[in-house]
Amino acid sequence: MIRLALLSAATILVLSACSTDPVTPNDTSTYVVATKGTYFVNDNVIITIDAGGTKTDVPAPQDSTYVNGTKSIGGKTAVESFVFIGGFPTDTTYMAQEGLKVSTYTQLQFDVLGAPVDLGNKWVLTYDANATAWTALDDTIPSISIQAGPNTYTGSAKLLFTGKKLAAENITVNGSALSAVKTEMKMLITLYVDFGGFILPVPIELIRNTWFAKGVGVVKIEQDAKVINAPPAPPLTIPGQRVSTVRFNIAS
Numbered sequence: 001m002i003r004l005a006l007l008s009a010a011t012i013l014v015l016s017a018c019s020t021d022p023v024t025p026n027d028t029s030t031y032v033v034a035t036k037g038t039y040f041v042n043d044n045v046i047i048t049i050d051a052g053g054t055k056t057d058v059p060a061p062q063d064s065t066y067v068n069g070t071k072s073i074g075g076k077t078a079v080e081s082f083v084f085i086g087g088f089p090t091d092t093t094y095m096a097q098e099g100l101k102v103s104t105y106t107q108l109q110f111d112v113l114g115a116p117v118d119l120g121n122k123w124v125l126t127y128d129a130n131a132t133a134w135t136a137l138d139d140t141i142p143s144i145s146i147q148a149g150p151n152t153y154t155g156s157a158k159l160l161f162t163g164k165k166l167a168a169e170n171i172t173v174n175g176s177a178l179s180a181v182k183t184e185m186k187m188l189i190t191l192y193v194d195f196g197g198f199i200l201p202v203p204i205e206l207i208r209n210t211w212f213a214k215g216v217g218v219v220k221i222e223q224d225a226k227v228i229n230a231p232p233a234p235p236l237t238i239p240g241q242r243v244s245t246v247r248f249n250i251a252s
Helices: none
Strands: 041-050 055-073 075-084 088-098 101-112 116-130 133-148 151-173 176-195 198-213 217-223 226-228 237-239 240-248
Touching: 041 088, 055 088, 075 101, 075 198, 101 176, 101 237, 116 151, 116 176, 116 198, 133 176, 151 198, 151 217, 151 240, 176 217, 176 226, 198 226
Parallel strands: none
Antiparallel strands: 041 055, 041 240, 055 075, 075 088, 088 101, 101 116, 116 133, 133 151, 151 176, 176 198, 198 217, 217 240, 226 237
């Protein structure tokens, strides 16, 4: 399952920008390839950050993402893909296309006060080919629990994700240029944590850019690392990511 890169996400594909003339694939208006046997091989970089804001690019192992077909999950029929690192399965991702809308099944999980906070699995609208802007997720979680050492903190959470198109760009994959639409998703997660009767709002705002190409799907993902400060809580460091496809093959 795709983890919002509040942790590290093992997910789909990403390519490098170039300036050659684009080779446009067949316009099938498909943004999620469902054909079993399709695969993508990706290079990965995790962007770490310390409390002072210093960032470091850390190369991560290359992964292979294999499309396994379709499966019903979370109320949608989705394309299931297995992620392998070094030949071992490490993750499973789910994406669904309904009309020209693409959604990703996302596990919202990260660390606060040194403890994991799990906000559950949500379908996030990552792309709408017919819109310039859209609401990707609007949800409220009435009850959360954070176990930090011997202490248990409770609270609630508000999720508001919005997406928009930016511009078309040319990217290179398999040695050829591909035209893709760059999108931006602003992810605002506000935690309301109860510290002994004092409710502390912890706003977390992240930006993720994703590039979509017709007939291929996601061809680039970037999310920067960020430090969230909400005194008296300690700084919350959230890593970023870059995933770069080195090759792919769409099964016939």
